[in-house]
């Protein structure tokens with residue numbers, strides 16, 4: 163069965179790293195059909211709309227979407243796309259690759275972050291002049307859905323534990339529910355269920371991230387801790403992410419448009435190629451996904467490397483090397 167992939171390079175270095183990742187996808191044995199679509203600042207300037215209808219339709223029709231980055235219009239692009247695919251899970255692996263200068267070279271963890279609720283539910287108001295409030299939403303259904311996703315992910319990927327991160331000692335009702343449901347779901351799996359308070363987790367990650375594998379978090383905690391984890395493994399050019407939903411999935415590098423280097427052809431394509439590897443695995447091409455990841459790993463170890471990693475190679479040369487190693 164052919165899978166349809168919506169390809170949205172977006173702005174800045176998205177225009178460079180996404181075509182490189184698509185070349186890698188084409189070099190695999192996966193049966194994929196690519197549909198190019200526009201989003202971001204450039205199309206907004208031309209048409210007034212950062213996410214044209216044709217792009218929405220392409221995302222809705224696709225089995226998965228590969229997105230580069232959007233500049234000023236990022237929120238107008240990414241949030242509606244997450245909604246279109248019904249995304250409830252943000253999956254952000256933070257892995258230190260050999261040959262890359264990482265704070266903690268043995269880090270290999272995945273943050274599974276609930277993607278729709280908490281303080282990001284968007285319920286804020288000014289109830290009186292100078293007095294503002296934000297409503298934190300945690301539901302049993304959404305907590306169950308993300309917990310099932312995290313435990314399933316852990317079981318499928320050979321982990322022996324899931325760490326539930328929360329602040330239920332203070333937010334007793336909301337995080338209390340998140341925690342309770344996570345433990346309930348965890349009891350159905352042959353996996354250890356561990357828990358760490360979110361503030362303590364920040365210290366643990368900085369001191370010794372190697373003790374963690376799959377980390378399940380509510381929305382805001384996951385956002386902050388995954389950026390912390392990114393810092394531990396050597397920077398933005400290497401971090402992939404997935405937004406997984408009921409109606410599809412969207413894969414994107416964690417980095418943005420990098421206007422300082424856009425147009426020079428020197429952006430590191432690794433994060434986007436690793437996002438493409440996650441896309442392959444999501445569609446069931448596990449072997450192809452692993453092959454792509456291995457090829458990226460060998461390339462990071464043996465070169466060529468882009469300037470952000472101390473090399474002199476262009477984006478396309480790195481992609482060529484990955485393809486050769488496939």
Ligand code: ATP
Pocket residue numbers: 175179231232233398399416417418419420421422423428429430431433468470
């Ligand atoms: P945006 O406003 O789109 O988020 P930004 O520059 O604020 O852009 P990033 O795009 O994430 O944020 O870039 C932060 C820094 O990391 C920049 O100096 C950029 O050059 C560098 N960087 C990010 N991604 C890459 C990459 N793929 N290859 C090389 N350098 C990168």
